[in-house]
Amino acid sequence: MTELDDRYLDPAVETMPREELERLQESRILQLVPYVYQRSPLVRELWEKHGVTPDDIKSLADFKAKVPFMDKDMIRDFRDRNGDPFGGLACVGPPHMRGVGFTSGTTGDPTPLPRPEDNAVLITLKRELWHMGMRPGDHLTYLLFTFREGMIGDRWMDTGFTPICVQHSPLDIPYLVQISKEYRPKSLFMISTPMILGLEQYEKNTGENIKEAFSSYEGIVFGGEPMSPHIRKLMDRWEFPVYELTSLGDVATATECSAHDGMHTWEDVALIEHLDPDGNTDAEDGARGEMVVTALLDDVAPLIRFRTDDLIEFTRKTCVCGRTHGRMKPLGRKGDELVVNGKSILPIDIFPFIGDFPETRTGLFQIIRPQRETETLKLRVGYDADALQDGEDALKARIKERINAELGLPSDIELMSNEEMVKLGPPNKIPRVSKS
Amino acid sequence: MTDSSLQKTTLLPLTIGRFRNTDGGFTTLPFSLVEQDRARRYALRVLNTFHFRTGSNILLTSTFDETLQFMPFERAVMTYGMVVVSADSTPWDGKRVESIARRFDLTAAAGISKNVVDGLNQLGFKIEELLSGIPVWAKQDAYDDLKALPGMQVYRYLEAGPLVGFECSQGNGVHIDRFEWNIDEIDGEIVASSRLPRCVEFNNFRTGLKAHIDRSACNCGNTDPRIIPE
Numbered sequence: 271m272t273e274l275d276d277r278y279l280d281p282a283v284e285t286m287p288r289e290e291l292e293r294l295q296e297s298r299i300l301q302l303v304p305y306v307y308q309r310s311p312l313v314r315e316l317w318e319k320h321g322v323t324p325d326d327i328k329s330l331a332d333f334k335a336k337v338p339f340m341d342k343d344m345i346r347d348f349r350d351r352n353g354d355p356f357g358g359l360a361c362v363g364p365p366h367m368r369g370v371g372f373t374s375g376t377t378g379d380p381t382p383l384p385r386p387e388d389n390a391v392l393i394t395l396k397r398e399l400w401h402m403g404m405r406p407g408d409h410l411t412y413l414l415f416t417f418r419e420g421m422i423g424d425r426w427m428d429t430g431f432t433p434i435c436v437q438h439s440p441l442d443i444p445y446l447v448q449i450s451k452e453y454r455p456k457s458l459f460m461i462s463t464p465m466i467l468g469l470e471q472y473e474k475n476t477g478e479n480i481k482e483a484f485s486s487y488e489g490i491v492f493g494g495e496p497m498s499p500h501i502r503k504l505m506d507r508w509e510f511p512v513y514e515l516t517s518l519g520d521v522a523t524a525t526e527c528s529a530h531d532g533m534h535t536w537e538d539v540a541l542i543e544h545l546d547p548d549g550n551t552d553a554e555d556g557a558r559g560e561m562v563v564t565a566l567l568d569d570v571a572p573l574i575r576f577r578t579d580d581l582i583e584f585t586r587k588t589c590v591c592g593r594t595h596g597r598m599k600p601l602g603r604k605g606d607e608l609v610v611n612g613k614s615i616l617p618i619d620i621f622p623f624i625g626d627f628p629e630t631r632t633g634l635f636q637i638i639r640p641q642r643e644t645e646t647l648k649l650r651v652g653y654d655a656d657a658l659q660d661g662e663d664a665l666k667a668r669i670k671e672r673i674n675a676e677l678g679l680p681s682d683i684e685l686m687s688n689e690e691m692v693k694l695g696p697p698n699k700i701p702r703v704s705k706s
Numbered sequence: 707m708t709d710s711s712l713q714k715t716t717l718l719p720l721t722i723g724r725f726r727n728t729d730g731g732f733t734t735l736p737f738s739l740v741e742q743d744r745a746r747r748y749a750l751r752v753l754n755t756f757h758f759r760t761g762s763n764i765l766l767t768s769t770f771d772e773t774l775q776f777m778p779f780e781r782a783v784m785t786y787g788m789v790v791v792s793a794d795s796t797p798w799d800g801k802r803v804e805s806i807a808r809r810f811d812l813t814a815a816a817g818i819s820k821n822v823v824d825g826l827n828q829l830g831f832k833i834e835e836l837l838s839g840i841p842v843w844a845k846q847d848a849y850d851d852l853k854a855l856p857g858m859q860v861y862r863y864l865e866a867g868p869l870v871g872f873e874c875s876q877g878n879g880v881h882i883d884r885f886e887w888n889i890d891e892i893d894g895e896i897v898a899s900s901r902l903p904r905c906v907e908f909n910n911f912r913t914g915l916k917a918h919i920d921r922s923a924c925n926c927g928n929t930d931p932r933i934i935p936e
Binding site: 346350355363364365367368369370371372375379380382384387406407412413414416417418419420421423424426427430433435436438439442445448449452453561652667 | 718719720721722723724732734736739742760761763766767768769770771772776780781784787788789790791792793794795796799801802803809810811921
């Protein structure tokens with residue numbers, strides 16, 4: 271028998287040479303083009319407007335040169351004009367379409383994500399969990415932050431992993447600790463700021479040894495938003511083996527490997543384009559650019575050249591882990607960029623220090639962005655009234671002083687209780703930028 | 707084939723769910739694909755009594771840990787040829803529930819709990835306006851309140867230890883899969899024993915649910931016994 275390289279779940283695909291990977295992408299694209307043109311009302315409308323037909327697309331290069339971009343506003347506009355909840359993206363209906371999940375709804379009405387019986391998207395996560403050490407027979411603590419993608423606890427059969435489904439809620443911390451001690455799972459997907467803060471509180475209240483309870487984990491995936499220094503410090507103290515995760519433009523997820531040098535963008539699942547933020551040309555490898563995605567394995571409602579509005583650093587250089595697919599580092603949303611006195615500010619610039627004060631360690635904040643350019647950085651900051659050291663005005667002054675030291679910018683601070691802040695968004699996530 | 711090329715093993719559980727104990731804590735419950743599929747077939751028998759149209763949409767609210775309670779139901783809806791539209795059954799997901807009710811032509815809704823109702827109320831929405839006139843399966847904590855609202859067509863979605871079931875179109879008790887479970891009423895409490903091989907088997911398990919059992923044939927034509935909570 272041929273020996274498979276046990277480091278990888280799918281060695282042939284994960285280490286595929288770039289040339290072969292592009293050939294695979296091209297074959298998938300060339301099947302996708304006539305399919306979406308015939309079936310997706312939004313694609314048909316958009317391509318007709320730009321005078322593009324499937325006959326014009328004979329290669330991957332043609333696809334990148336000729337197919338028009340789509341974005342979230344176009345999908346919402348189609349939805350509202352036509353009363354189509356899928357925004358013109360759905361290529362099939364039931365029974366092939368089996369369920370409908372949603373985006374988080376952080377920036378508006380949640381966008382429906384219809385799905386078939388089995389969703390290929392989980393393959394990206396399976397590869398990363400395998401890389402972290404999961405093997406058939408191991409338990410996975412499955413702490414997905416929402417049910418809105420449906421019941422997917424049975425989607426791991428092809429890996430031999432056994433998921434233990436847990437609700438992603440600080441109220442469920444006792445159960446999370448219980449199953450971690452009872453089953454000794456090897457990986458945890460996924461943990462977030464509210465859950466880490468919940469664990470910290472649980473540790474204080476019960477004296478539970480979190481480090482010991484979680485000592486079986488070889489990989490704990492963290493996601494939702496950038497990690498604050500306070501959260502990092504806690505996880506370091508508990509010796510959590512942390513891997514960060516982000517969304518791959520609503521097509522799949524992207525997770526770090528053991529090299530911790532970017533999140534793998536699996537390019538057999540999604541065609542990734544990395545464009546100059548100020549234009550439509552390719553950005554340089556490793557530079558900052560906007561991510562554009564095309565879903566290659568979705569036949570229900572594929573996104574085609576979808577401008578994600580996500581700013582990333584992106585490289586296609588082979589990773590030291592041996593995988594050949596691209597890697598990204600998320601920077602923030604292009605539409606969130608605020609220019610204060612000529613200096614570009616994104617939420618990622620605030621995360622590293624805003625949780626450093628005892629009153630603000632939850633790291634809750636919003637950048638107030640009434641327009642793209644301002645002269646003062648306005649921030650709404652969540653705080654714990656019980657932890658106040660020297661009054662609200664003094665806290666504001668300390669935050670302003672820190673902003674000046676870190677970013678060299680004047681600021682205006684509005685304090686809001688943590689309880690009120692979390693009401694500003696969907697569970698476990700608030701919009702980090704607000705118009706008012 | 708030689709003897710050394712064969713090896714007998716025991717298959718792993720499909721997933722690990724949980725159920726609530728009478729003391730308020732949780733017991734983990736591994737279950738296999740075989741158990742999941744039997745439960746799906748049971749759910750399909752009950753769903754069939756509504757004669758829904760294939761291709762229609764059902765809202766399902768749940769939390770991610772409730773695999774034992776809702777995965778068979780979700781798969782039965784899909785087998786039927788309907789589309790499951792999902793939202794969290796937490797107080798924080800009211801916006802999504804409202805958006806689904808507004809944008810999708812819903813045929814039914816399931817898993818509606820007190821948290822879902824509270825979440826809608828906090829945003830100023832009334833569930834009797836969003837889900838009026840369609841079958842709504844409500845969990846125990848919301849059933850009585852919803853049943854009292856005008857215009858609502860409410861059925862029970864019941865959980866008692868490892869037992870999970872829901873009402874048919876007749877709405878006169880929660881059917882329990884008679885092939886899977888042997889149920890009894892002891893001192894007014896439902897006690898259950900499993901009848902088939904499972905990852906975890908149950909023998910005279912006291913569910914803590916106060917109810918009585920009706921073993922007569924239901925008007926829907928289903929001969930599964932029915933639990934009627936007190």
